[in-house]
Amino acid sequence: MDINEKKEIRTAIEEKIVELEQRVQDLTVATKPMGLDNAVGRLSRMDYINNKTIDEANLRASEQKLEALRRWLDLIDTEKFGKCSRCGNEINPKRLLFMPESTRCIHCAGK
Numbered sequence: 001m002d003i004n005e006k007k008e009i010r011t012a013i014e015e016k017i018v019e020l021e022q023r024v025q026d027l028t029v030a031t032k033p034m035g036l037d038n039a040v041g042r043l044s045r046m047d048y049i050n051n052k053t054i055d056e057a058n059l060r061a062s063e064q065k066l067e068a069l070r071r072w073l074d075l076i077d078t079e080k081f082g083k084c085s086r087c088g089n090e091i092n093p094k095r096l097l098f099m100p101e102s103t104r105c106i107h108c109a110g111k
Helices: 003-030 042-075 093-098
Strands: none
Touching: 003 042, 003 093
16 A cells, blocks of 8 residues: 555545544434423334434444544554454555445455
């Protein structure tokens, strides 16, 4: 992987981190409990509970992806960056641009 590809991937990772930080912030607000004193109907409360469950799952997934991106960003200037965690081969730079949190090459990810 050459220097220009690494710069492009670094930029993609940094942009994704900013995007995910905002998403985590929004989901944190969306998953706050509704006060019992809120005057909403039974169906509205059930919708809220259902949406809250979905938002909590999205929040966990976003936090995990954010952590993975931060780890990759820390490794970007090392020899480990861009190497498959399973087979050790280089991960295609196009894959890293599309999915910057990828830790496996296409071959190993399909297994």
